[in-house]
Amino acid sequence: MSTTDKDTTTAAATDTVAERPPVFSVDGLWKVFGPKADRVPADPDLAALSPAELRSRTGCTAAVADVSFDVRKGEVFVVMGLSGSGKSTLVRCLTRLIEPTAGAIAIDGEDVRAMDRTRLRELRRHRAAMVFQHFGLLPHRTVLDNVAYGLEVQGMGRAERRERAAAVVAKVGLEGLEQRRPGQLSGGQRQRVGLARALAVDPEVLLFDEPFSALDPLIRRDMQEEVVRLHREEGRTMVFITHDLQEALKLGDRIALMRDGRVVQLGTPEEIVGSPADDYVREFVRDVPREQVLTVRTAMRPAANADEAGTGPAIRPDATVSEAIEAVARAGSAARVMSDGRCLGVVDAADLLSVVAGTAADVAAGSRAAGAARVGDGGPPARAKPSVGEAPATRRKPATPAAPTTEEPV
Known part of the structure; x- marks a missing residue:
């Protein structure tokens, strides 16, 4: 099977998952331990308290507090x-x-x-x-x-x-x-x-x-x-x-x-590492090698001209930044991000290094957009619930990168 065939198979699998209903669906879930636990989720003032404040005022502990998510087939x-x-x-x-x-x-x-x-x-x-x-x-x-x-x-x-x-x-x-x-x-x-x-x-x-x-x-x-x-x-x-x-x-x-x-x-792992929601998440992922998690979608930009879009090694959109760095280093030129024979964009050494350093403009924009989506109507982040059409991203397991060519994405 060629690399292009693998991409087609992966895309088809992703489309199939996207059409499936949730297996588990969780909405506004609470588990409170302590006396008269039912009053905590029912009272907006109590529900908004910090864990320490809730224990002090009620003697209760909210082990799970207003959690919502879907798990898809x-x-x-x-x-x-x-x-x-x-x-x-x-x-x-x-x-x-x-x-x-x-x-x-x-x-x-x-x-x-x-x-x-x-x-x-x-x-x-x-x-x-x-x-x-x-x-x-x-x-x-x-x-x-x-x-x-x-x-x-x-x-x-x-x-x-x-x-x-x-x-x-x-x-x-x-x-x-x-x-x-x-x-x-x-x-x-x-x-x-x-x-x-x-x-x-x-x-x-x-x-x-x-x-x-x-x-x-x-x-x-x-x-x-x-x-x-x-x-x-x-x-x-x-x-x-x-x-x-x-x-x-x-x-x-x-x-x-x-x-x-x-x-x-x-x-997704890429969203968690590339667009942390707050300082807590940012500290959590601080030591993660970004280049091994983020894909070239994070770094690619439109080709400056027809020559740039038509030359250079071809890489898949889901290739990691680490794989793209290797391809660019081997070729000594910008790489083309290819899908179904079409050039989606290009990446060069500067684009890739900006992602590794966390300075890429699209990473910052993605963080702001993700933050806005999580906050929604002003409620706490835990209230954000995936939409019915949301599907898990296809994840590429770490693999030895193939040698780049100009015919097929690697």
Whole structure:
């Protein structure tokens, strides 16, 4: 497959996702702990208090405060924040492992908060499976029987569930370890068992609650690559909770950054890094290598003349600034940003370096536009909700850049 064919395939996939309705839709969600918690979201004065003021006046803590977002089919939606930001409480509210205080949650248009116990069991067993940080494996069971446990709970026969479990064990790279027990496995292997157990029930959505935070760095990287691979092969919808910014940027189609129970910014990795909503987000992403996250769309400009539009190496619109720098350095001239045989713009060394330095005019303009969109009618940033037509951006995983040519974008 040529690079142009790959671009066409990617564009088609993006268009398909854009047409899909949300899997999860969250609107004005609150989870308040403390006495008479219901009064907090119902009272605008209390809802507007800082966490310290709210505790002082009411004795309550708003773990999740007026959060709204949609998760679209096939998207990896990352919720990121420091400890105590509310991210783990939020993901548990999605399936009512923790009961929300106020707000709306829907899965495929069905009201989760209106579900009775039977429908909730159905949701948790078949439609949304959780992968936890602390594995939760049954120590007396083998790998195969741990993976098959959810199917057993569903009432599937022993032979059928073991056959399905064996296929999933192989999918996550544990073939040959089926008869071992959890105590005989490494931390990374145990986490793979937990992932396989969630996949075995074939859920519509996988919910990850900081699943790799307790793993060693090299094992954590391997597990991140495993998630990327599974998503690429299956296109399964995922909600991923993490406190690790690099993990969020690597995995997420979109990222919701939380602070004190509120979403302070929701956007693609490129939007988060290139257009931080406020000083808190700006400090969060300060040390991120911008050239590895931002794409040439951030840097390109119209061609000055026909000669500039017709010569120089061709690069894709979704190529990273880092890849574009390499192409420009090799060619010693400006590069053309090409899509479907059409020149969208050009970038030269000065354009690219201005993006790396954070001085590009379009980055600043994008920041102002993003800020205006988040503020909306004057409400807090957490009230901003993605439009029905909004789709996750197609994310290019880090790859070795190809040698530039003048015929095909790289």
